[in-house]
Amino acid sequence: xxxxxxxxxxxxxxxxxxxxxxxxxxxxxxxxxxxxxxxxxxxxxxxxxxxxxxxxxxxxxxxxxxxxxxxxxxxxxxxxxxxxxxxxxxxxxxxxxxxxxxxxxxxxxxxxxxxxxxxxxxxxxxxxxxxxxxxxxxxxxxxxxxxxxxxxxxxxxxxxxxxxxxxxxxxxxxxxxxxxxxxxxxxxxxxxxxxxxxxxxxxxxxxxxxxxxxxxxxxxxxxxxxxxxxxxxxxxxxxxxxxxxxxxxxxxxxxxxxxxxxxxxxxxxxxxxxxxxxxxxxxxxxxxxxxxxxxxxxxxxxxxxxxxxxxxxxxxxxxxxxxxxxxxxxxxxxxxxxxxxx
Amino acid sequence: xxxxxxxxxxxxxxxxxxxxxxxxxxxxxxxxxxxxxxxxxxxxxxxxxxxxxxxxxxxxxxxxxxxxxxxxxxxxxxxxxxxxxxxxxxxxxxxxxxxxxxxxxxxxxxxxxxxxxxxxxxxxxxxxxxxxxxxxxxxxxxxxxxxxxxxxxxxxxxxxxxxxxxxxxxxxxxxxxxxxxxxxxxxxxxxxxxxxxxxxxxxxxxxxxxxxxxxxxxx
Ligand SMILES: Nc1ncnc2c1ncn2[C@@H]1O[C@H](COP(=O)(O)OP(=O)(O)OP(=O)(O)O)[C@@H](O)[C@H]1O
Ligand SMILES: [Mg+2]
Numbered sequence: 001x002x003x004x005x006x007x008x009x010x011x012x013x014x015x016x017x018x019x020x021x022x023x024x025x026x027x028x029x030x031x032x033x034x035x036x037x038x039x040x041x042x043x044x045x046x047x048x049x050x051x052x053x054x055x056x057x058x059x060x061x062x063x064x065x066x067x068x069x070x071x072x073x074x075x076x077x078x079x080x081x082x083x084x085x086x087x088x089x090x091x092x093x094x095x096x097x098x099x100x101x102x103x104x105x106x107x108x109x110x111x112x113x114x115x116x117x118x119x120x121x122x123x124x125x126x127x128x129x130x131x132x133x134x135x136x137x138x139x140x141x142x143x144x145x146x147x148x149x150x151x152x153x154x155x156x157x158x159x160x161x162x163x164x165x166x167x168x169x170x171x172x173x174x175x176x177x178x179x180x181x182x183x184x185x186x187x188x189x190x191x192x193x194x195x196x197x198x199x200x201x202x203x204x205x206x207x208x209x210x211x212x213x214x215x216x217x218x219x220x221x222x223x224x225x226x227x228x229x230x231x232x233x234x235x236x237x238x239x240x241x242x243x244x245x246x247x248x249x250x251x252x253x254x255x256x257x258x259x260x261x262x263x264x265x266x267x268x269x270x271x272x273x274x275x276x277x278x279x280x281x282x283x284x285x286x287x288x289x290x291x292x293x294x295x296x297x298x299x300x301x302x303x304x305x306x307x308x309x310x311x312x313x314x315x316x317x318x319x320x321x322x323x324x325x326x327x328x329x330x331x332x333x334x335x336x337x338x339x340x341x342x
Numbered sequence: 343x344x345x346x347x348x349x350x351x352x353x354x355x356x357x358x359x360x361x362x363x364x365x366x367x368x369x370x371x372x373x374x375x376x377x378x379x380x381x382x383x384x385x386x387x388x389x390x391x392x393x394x395x396x397x398x399x400x401x402x403x404x405x406x407x408x409x410x411x412x413x414x415x416x417x418x419x420x421x422x423x424x425x426x427x428x429x430x431x432x433x434x435x436x437x438x439x440x441x442x443x444x445x446x447x448x449x450x451x452x453x454x455x456x457x458x459x460x461x462x463x464x465x466x467x468x469x470x471x472x473x474x475x476x477x478x479x480x481x482x483x484x485x486x487x488x489x490x491x492x493x494x495x496x497x498x499x500x501x502x503x504x505x506x507x508x509x510x511x512x513x514x515x516x517x518x519x520x521x522x523x524x525x526x527x528x529x530x531x532x533x534x535x536x537x538x539x540x541x542x543x544x545x546x547x548x549x550x551x552x553x554x555x556x557x558x559x560x561x
Contacts, residue, residue: 057469083471090469097466101484101558110480111470142560162470 001071002032003198004056004166009065009075011051011222025051027222028065033215035165038192038199040213040230042206042245047219049202053168056200057089058082070165087115090159090197094171096151098143104154105130105139111161129157133187149180156187160195167191167199173208185211206249210234210306218242234304235276235311236337252302252313259341262299266317269325270299274337276311285335292328294320315341346532349523356519357539363437363505363515364498370441371501372494375448378404380478382453390464390474400449407446412504415443416511431512440504444497451493459485488559495551499544506540516540 011026025048033039041049054060055067058074067075074085098107105126112122130136133153143151152172159167169188173181189212191197201213209216209230217227218241225239234250237243247253253272254262262270275282289296296316303312318325332338346353378400384390385397410418416439423438424430459482467481483490506517516536524533 059465059468079473083473086469086471091466093462093466095460095462097460097462099463099466099481099485101487110467113480114467114470114472114476158466158470168469 002068003035003037003070004031004033004200005066005068006031006052006055007066007068009052009055009067010063011048011055011060012063024222026055026062029222029224031217031224031227033198033200035198036192036196038188038201038212038214040201040203040209040216041219042203042209042216043219044204044241048222049204049219050170052219053170053200053202056166056168057086057091059091087111087162088164089166089168090162090164091168091170092152092155092159092172094174096143096148096155096175098151098154098158100143102142103139104135104141104143104146107143107154108157108161111158115162125161126157129160132160133157147180148176149183152176152180152184153187156184156191160191160197163195165197167197169199169201171202171204174203174205181208182211188212206245210249214307218245231277231306231309231311234306235274250302250304250313252300252304252315254300254315254341258300262315262317266297266299268317268319269322270315270317270341271329272300272313272315272339272341273332274311274313274339275303276336277309280336285332288328288331288335289318292320292324294318294325294328345523345527345529346535349519349532352523353519353535353539356514356516356536357543359433359508359514359518360502360505360516360540360543363433363440363508363513364501366437367440367444367501367505368494368498370437371444371448372497374441374445375452375497378445378449379452379456380482382449383456383482384474384478390468390477404446404449407443408450410443412440412443413507413510415439416507419443420511433508433513436505436508436511436513440501443504444501447500448493448497451497452490455486455489455493456482458489488555491551491555491558495548495555498547498551502540502544 007030008028009026010024010028013023013025015022029052041052043049051060055062056069062075065075066073069085070088072085074082077085099110102110108126108129109122112125127136130139133156135150135153135157138146138150143154146154173184176184185208188199192199201208203209213230215228216230216233217224218233218239219225220241226233226237226242233242234246237246273285296318298314299317300315301313303310329338329340381400382397382404385393385400387394419439419442420430423435427434427438429435463481463485464477467477472480505515508515509518509521516539520533520536524530524536
């Protein structure tokens, strides 16, 4: 049984003013997040990512459908019971949302106060958490004395205080520079690996998904249009929106502009071959060309690695008689995906 | 000048009365303003205790009472003051009326200061399971403390201002003193002595309020 399971969940916001249309932010979404996953949710602005993740800890209430967290349908729970559920779900935010009136240590202690833990226990836990995020020396500082990356680390420590089994991260690195982003992502990876905490990461940046996620769902207009292991979606995206996201990080497929340039330089036929994992035998593929006497030139390409598994694309300009090329391509199609770019 | 020296005991009594009226109204009006302001903030659309009808009523009440000039409000609220304090005149009646007017004036200031708290911080508190009461005391009030102190400092001046007309309904204080012994006796020195005391009082409180707000904001 999945740790978080959304079944046919919809969220409709009532019209902002009389006569305005209501907004369907989430449109019958079903999604399973297994314990231990780092599940990435990607989509353009307004796709419904934040709304989706806020349904999981009931900061927002669904209009219909079931939201099953750890075996319990929280969509039907009254507010009082939801507060207990929320103790088991940590959340971090794009703007960090630390309490400016409290020191770092007291920010981290906040969830423990809410949970009613005794004072000595709180102090010990806070020290442990600050050590984990590497901010022991900042315990007495106030949030406005910290850098963005440090603030987010405090946010992470706070979210972990009550030892939740789920961590929700809504654009947790979007306000950070690339360097700091990678530090925070590395920390989230440790959270997942060391404590086995399931993480749901919302982002509009594909490299966040590439860096930490194990699975990914692509959202568009309130719907999940594609989902699966990150490697599959990256190496072989099905939906057009997924392909656009993938192309922002996956190098190897020429853009239309680059294709036009290639066209000018090469008069022959141009094909793109996909190489996924070690499943495709490159020697066999190139052997086909030589055997048939079709000359080829690599004109564009790139190899990527997702979770240690390589995949890539090579674009070739071919020279030879058309019927021969057709025959070779037919053979190669049995080995891997071939896209002819005209 | 001699007249002023003769009037010194009355001047001290008046100063004491002003301090007393202002302190009492700051307490009751401040508390009322805090409650009504919190009510406005919490019941508005999208807030944690969203309640459209209640917000509508509170909002209407504040908009309705706030613009009434105090001297007119004093007369209009007299029956109510009599019902609550037992008398329509005297210091208790004026304290009641000022506190009532100040509650509504302060409510807006409180509401506006609370609105400066980023909604995300409230989300963060909700996400760890905090309920509304806890959010008020551990998030809203502490996060808005600096501006709130400045708001209360601001309302203090308005209270001194309102207390000056206490004389009209048989109350005391520096306003009454200036009117009675200065203006009516054609003795500007006496009037100016009262003015000076009020300026000193206001400056002192303003300074103290700024100091506290700075401490709260750690600047
Ligand atoms: N409180 C609200 N009231 C009304 N409509 C809302 C509310 N919150 C979100 N929406 C609408 O729901 C849709 C999804 O919003 P959401 O914030 O979930 O998108 P998102 O994918 O997180 O976008 P972004 O990347 O910009 O954060 C949008 O059309 C938005 O206007
Ligand atoms: Mg969002």
